[in-house]
Amino acid sequence: MNKLFPTRQSAKQLKKLMTLISLNLHQPCTLASSPISTPSYFLNLRHSSQTSIKMSSTTTTIDGIHASTAELEPIFKEKKILRSKVKKSLREMTPSQRSHEDDVIQRLVLDAPWLKSSKRLCAYISCRPLREVDTSKILAEILQSSDKDSGDKLAEKKLYVPRVEDKKCHMRMLNITGMDDLIANSMDILEPAGIDSHGNEREDVMQTTQPVDLMILPGLAFDKSGRRLGRGGGYYDTFLSNYQQLANEKNWKQPLLVALSYSVQILEDEAIPITPNDVDIDALVSPAGIIPLTSAALHRMEHGI
Structure with missing residues (x-):
């Protein structure tokens, strides 16, 4: 990669180091009260490093700290x-x-070239009681694109959606071909059954032979430096870390991580405190527009891929 466009991984590690060294330096957070006016090509590049992270229940180690x-x-x-x-x-x-x-x-996402060009993607199923940004239209169009005779403008796609397996941050992304593949879990949240209607196990994105191009993510809050605040369960950060490791092992291109956000969920730069297992996003989609936050996002959006 061009040295002018550092990778996402390094600044994430650098920020983690600084968090651990200076826990008392966080500034007060202010919520955005109206749609942001940030230009749609706001860029916050990150720097590369080879930081190693090890975590246990009592101690976190980052490059010896x-x-x-x-x-x-x-x-x-x-x-x-x-x-x-x-x-x-x-x-x-x-x-x-x-x-x-x-x-x-949803219209911004459906019109985006990076969605149209993606062939394999993960996306969340929105839950109204959780007040997540609705994804019903996005999912419907993606699933419709699997029908070659539909005449849909989107390229044929393979979709994976989340299934929570336990209370220990274990979440899988399983392939579905229609909304009928979803059932309500114990919390009344729609997710795919582990077995399809033919009695076969659904394809797990961690066991595929092809890389995922795009991941559409939920969250409770986001800031303009690419930090994401979840709901505290750690499911997405754990899954994303595991997938990024898999992609590295297989020499795959990392997927574009795009989060959907209401205007009130976007905070100022570095307003969200971080811990070593937090995973940053590449881009935000809000009512104000699409905001690329990494060189990878900027490249794909500028080149329409």
């Missing part, structure tokens, strides 16, 4: 407070505002 769970506790507390603030902002959105932003965001 140790951080105990107790040392990370202030970050966990900050995240908890921030989650409460964002949830409050989401509750205050009117139904008409949410519906409008859902439509704008």
Whole structure:
């Protein structure tokens, strides 16, 4: 890669190091109260490194720097407070505002060249009670594209969606071919059954022989430096880390990580505190537009791929 465009991985590691060294330097977080005015090609490049990360229940090690769970506790507390603030902002959105932003965001995604060119992708199934950005139209068009006779403008695609296996951050992405493949789990969230209607195990994205081009991600909050705040379960960060490791082992191109966000979910630069297992995103899609955050995202958006 051109040295002017560092990889996403290094700055993530650098930020983790700085977090562990300076836990008390985080600035207060402010929620965005209206759609952001950031230009659609806002860029925040990151620098490359070869930082190694090892984690246990009591100690985290990053290039020889140790951080105990107790040392990370202030970050966990900050995240908890921030989650409460964002949830409050989401509750205050009117139904008409949410519906409008859902439509704008989904149209931006469906019109994006990087979606049209993707052949294998992962996407979340939106849950209304969780106030996630709606993905129903996106999923419908992707699934329709699998029908070669449909005349759809999207290239034929293979779609993988999440299935939570346990309470220990274990989530799989399984292939579906239609919305009828989904069932409600114990929390009334739609997910694929592990076995299809023919009694066969569904294809797991971690066991495929071809790389994924794109991952469409949910989240509770995001900032303009590419940080993502989840709901505290660690399912997506664990899955993303595992997939990125798999892609590295197989010398695959890393997928583009694109998050969907309501306007009230976008925070200022580095407003979200981080821990060593957090995975940054490449781009944000909000009602204000598409915001590339890495050189990979900028390249794909500039070249329409």
